[in-house]
Amino acid sequence: MELKVISDAAGTPGGGCASSGCGAGGEKLAHLPEAIRAKINNHPCFSEDAHHHYARMHVAVAPACNIQCHYCNRKYDCSNESRPGVVSEVLTPDQAVKKVIAVAAAIPQMTVLGIAGPGDPLANPQRTLETFRQLSEKAPDIKLCVSTNGLALPGLVDEICKHNIEHVTITINCVDPDVGAKIYPWIFWNNRRVTGRKAAEILIEQQQKGLEMLVARGVLVKVNSVLIPGVNAEHLKEVSRVVKAKGAFLHNVMPLIAEPEHGTFYGLMGQRGPTNDELTALQDACAGDMAMMRHCRQCRADAVGMLGEDRGEEFTLDKIAEQDVDYAAAMARRAEVHAAIEASRAAQRNASSETFVSIASLTRRRPARPEPRPVLMAVATTGGGVINQHFGHAREFLVYEASANDVRFVGHRKVDLYCSGDDTCGDGESVLAKTIRLLDGCEVVLCSRIGYEPWGQLESAGIAPNGEHAMEPIEDAIAAVYREMGEAGLLERSGGTAQRMSA
Amino acid sequence: MAYKIIEGCVNCWACLPLCPSEAIREALPHFTIDARACTECEGDFADPQCASICPIEGVILDGLGVPVNPPGSLTGIPPDRWAEIRTQIQAR
Ligand code: SF4
Ligand code: SF4
Numbered sequence: 001m002e003l004k005v006i007s008d009a010a011g012t013p014g015g016g017c018a019s020s021g022c023g024a025g026g027e028k029l030a031h032l033p034e035a036i037r038a039k040i041n042n043h044p045c046f047s048e049d050a051h052h053h054y055a056r057m058h059v060a061v062a063p064a065c066n067i068q069c070h071y072c073n074r075k076y077d078c079s080n081e082s083r084p085g086v087v088s089e090v091l092t093p094d095q096a097v098k099k100v101i102a103v104a105a106a107i108p109q110m111t112v113l114g115i116a117g118p119g120d121p122l123a124n125p126q127r128t129l130e131t132f133r134q135l136s137e138k139a140p141d142i143k144l145c146v147s148t149n150g151l152a153l154p155g156l157v158d159e160i161c162k163h164n165i166e167h168v169t170i171t172i173n174c175v176d177p178d179v180g181a182k183i184y185p186w187i188f189w190n191n192r193r194v195t196g197r198k199a200a201e202i203l204i205e206q207q208q209k210g211l212e213m214l215v216a217r218g219v220l221v222k223v224n225s226v227l228i229p230g231v232n233a234e235h236l237k238e239v240s241r242v243v244k245a246k247g248a249f250l251h252n253v254m255p256l257i258a259e260p261e262h263g264t265f266y267g268l269m270g271q272r273g274p275t276n277d278e279l280t281a282l283q284d285a286c287a288g289d290m291a292m293m294r295h296c297r298q299c300r301a302d303a304v305g306m307l308g309e310d311r312g313e314e315f316t317l318d319k320i321a322e323q324d325v326d327y328a329a330a331m332a333r334r335a336e337v338h339a340a341i342e343a344s345r346a347a348q349r350n351a352s353s354e355t356f357v358s359i360a361s362l363t364r365r366r367p368a369r370p371e372p373r374p375v376l377m378a379v380a381t382t383g384g385g386v387i388n389q390h391f392g393h394a395r396e397f398l399v400y401e402a403s404a405n406d407v408r409f410v411g412h413r414k415v416d417l418y419c420s421g422d423d424t425c426g427d428g429e430s431v432l433a434k435t436i437r438l439l440d441g442c443e444v445v446l447c448s449r450i451g452y453e454p455w456g457q458l459e460s461a462g463i464a465p466n467g468e469h470a471m472e473p474i475e476d477a478i479a480a481v482y483r484e485m486g487e488a489g490l491l492e493r494s495g496g497t498a499q500r501m502s503a
Numbered sequence: 504m505a506y507k508i509i510e511g512c513v514n515c516w517a518c519l520p521l522c523p524s525e526a527i528r529e530a531l532p533h534f535t536i537d538a539r540a541c542t543e544c545e546g547d548f549a550d551p552q553c554a555s556i557c558p559i560e561g562v563i564l565d566g567l568g569v570p571v572n573p574p575g576s577l578t579g580i581p582p583d584r585w586a587e588i589r590t591q592i593q594a595r
Contacts, residue, residue, distance in 0.1 A: 063516035066556065068577065074558040075513045090516070119515065126520075185579045188517075188556040191548050195579055230595025265578055269585075270593040 052385035052474075053341045056112035056145075057103055059096035060089060061127045065119035067149050067187040067203060069173075070265040071226060071256055074119075090118065093130040095317060101139055102320045105330035108337035114145045116169075122152040129159055136164035141331050145169065147224070151187060151203055153210030157217065167220035170207055174232050175242050177201040182231050185265070208246065215247030222250040227274045227282055228266070229256070240286040251286055255279050276440065280411065348385060348473050372491035374403035377478050378413070378439050378463075380447035387469050387477055391450035398474070399442060402482035407475045413438050436461045444481055446474075504566030505541035506551055508534050511562040518553035518563075527553060533562075 065074065091099065104110050113135060115121045121128040132144050146160065147169040160168065174180045180200025187199040194202060214221045223243045225236050232239075240251045256273040258266040265271075274282070380394035381387055396414045400407055415435045432454055439445060445463055448470040458465045469477035485491050505526075508518075512533035519527045519534065524547075526540035536553070543566060544551045554563045554571035560578075561570045575581040580588050 064520065064556075065515065065517060065558070068558055070578075074515045074517075119517065123517070124520070185577060191521075191552060191555065192550050193555040230592075266592070269589045271595060272593075 052381070052383050053109065053345060054111045055107070055109050055383070056114055057100065057110055058114045058116050059091055059100060059131065060118050061091050061093055061096045061131050062115055062117055062121040062124035063090045063119050064123045065149075066123035066151050066189075067120070067199075068185050069149075069226075070183055070185065070271075071228070071258060071267075073263040073267075075263060089317075091317075093127055093134065095320075096131050097134045097138065098320050098323075099315055099317075100135060100142065101325050101327055101330075102323050103315055104139060104142055104334065105325045105327065106314065108334040109341070110142075111338070112143045112145060112166075114147065116147040120149050120151070121146050122148045122156050125152065125156055125159070129156075129163070132160075132163040132165065139327060139331075140164060141334060143167075147171065148210075149203070150207030150210050151189070152206075154206055154213055157210060157213040160214075161217050161219065165219060167222060168214055169222045169224055170211060170248075171224045171226070172204075172207050172211075172239055172243060173225050173228070174200070174235055175204055175208070175239050176235060177204060179232050179235050180204055183228065208242075211243065211246050211248060221248045222252060223248045224252050224254060226256050227253050227279060229272055229274050229278060231271075233274070233278065233282060236282060237285055253279065253283050253286060276411075276413065276438075283411070345385075372404050372486055374401050375444065375482060375485065375491070376401055376410070376442045377444040377446060377481065378442040379474050379478070380445070381474060386471050386473055387446050388448050388471055391445065391447040391454055391465065394447065397439065397442075397445065400474070400478050402478050407478045407482070432457060436463065439463055444485075446477055446481065504543055505538035506536050506543060506553060506566065506571075507538070507564045507568075508536050508553070509562055509564060511559055512557075513559055515558060517556045517558065521552040521556060523547035523552065 065072075068074075100113050115128050115131060128146065132146075135142060135144060142164075143166040144164050145167045146165065148171070150170045150172065153168075153170065173183050177197045177200040180203060181197045184200050184203060186193050186195045187203055188194075189199070189202055211221055211223075223239070225232070225239055227233060227236060236253060243251060256266065256271070258264060258271050258273055260267045260270075376399055378397035378399050379387055380389035380391055380397060382389050394415065396412050399410050399413055401410050402408075415431075415438055435454075436457060439458075439461075442463055444466055445458060446466045446469055449467050450458075450465050455465050466481060469480065472480075482491075508527075510533060514529075514531075514534055516529075516534075519529065522541075523544060524540050524542045526537045526542075528535050528537060551563075551565075551571065554565070557563050557572060558577065560572045560574050560576060563571050565571050575585075
């Protein structure tokens, strides 16, 4: 009897995450073995729910790169993983290890350490592997990950697998060399610079081989793609199909960010990035194929900033040099904090599923009415799965779609910060206008507080600001607002979608 | 004869670990090549390694003072075709 119950529980698809908004959770991961789902469950990069609670940090130990991408300018960090225009201080492996341990001891939510640059980690194999070797030994409760363009991957797979590596991200923008020739002007291969179609051919071959080798060794592989309109937009559907067939467990499509001031080839040439609609449409198209990760922040997701306050000052090299962290003690504290987070996540999941039931019953009570239309809502949050950020301080908004059936996370939208918190808000006006344009399609924006001026401007743009749900769990609050909209008769308008688009 | 790194180098580190002669120095405002140590990769590689990975056009000069990667060579698009290519790209 008991045995049967246990086996039932273990076999429940998506048992790890009941929340429908969980980008990489629920039924989308049901095809994966339990061990892999457990790995993903706490990973801020993979689980939409976990990334409210846990954080990763990156250390910049790998400055060099072995290829050129047209969306990258080597004056800055690699744009595969981080914001263009931000330069990291390059650390030695010893400095990096010290910094990671100091941050992990001070911020228990930091569970993942990634090396993603500023160049290509595997073009700097000694520095990257030395950092991993020391961390596997000194801080075994930190998961390690690495991002690469894939060129040097096949030769290093065995080395990588010796360490506490949990997953590898490969940026794959194409599987067709003719497409690749428009993205990669050259690669450095076998001690020569190789250009044109030949370069793309070699890169693609190495990427695919590396992917296959990692999967064969049981390492989780995520694939990142940069969506470049007119270059690989349609082609990414094929990429998605190919990498899934080879065993990648997630495919994350990120928008190209190209501005002339970044000094990239695309930026200077006026290559445009995708619109929010184009990005969502492509993510939808690929989602049919495989689990898609939509909450990627396309930034460092830096643990030092996770708590909504910038704590970077505490972890400068001089301050770390003075610290002598007792990591065994820190590890015990970290384990306690992680247990508390898990308990609160479980509680939130239970509360949320009750809310969904009540939305459904709302529609059942009015059988004569047509299905209420879905609504997009934006949320300002610093993490923790609750609405806790001032509108003017939000660097990004989480966008959710509320419908009669559920509340679904659909993506991030990044903004330029219009209020830096001091009184030098020089071009505040125009950045607010930009933010409003960025929220295009959303009808409600939920935040903890909002200033008088943006309130008025949002309203005139047809976006309802809402500060009534501060500190509430995001999905519950959205469900409540959606219910209120339904009760006010706002969900019945025909042509609602058209109005949303013009809002 | 020796290669030379000039202003414009972005200190990206790509060249430094590749040099067979350990001639490249981390320095500010930009990396430098020790002219006494540089062998132009003679006997080690067919192509000078620093100039084969450097991502910035014009910042590495050969022994005659000529840029190894002249404008347009790394993007693959000669400067006189930029206007035309820009129009094509902007139509995407
Ligand atoms: S040419 Fe060769 S030997 Fe001279 S600095 Fe460059 S890599 Fe070193
Ligand atoms: S590869 Fe070029 S840009 Fe990079 S450090 Fe060397 S000379 Fe400077």
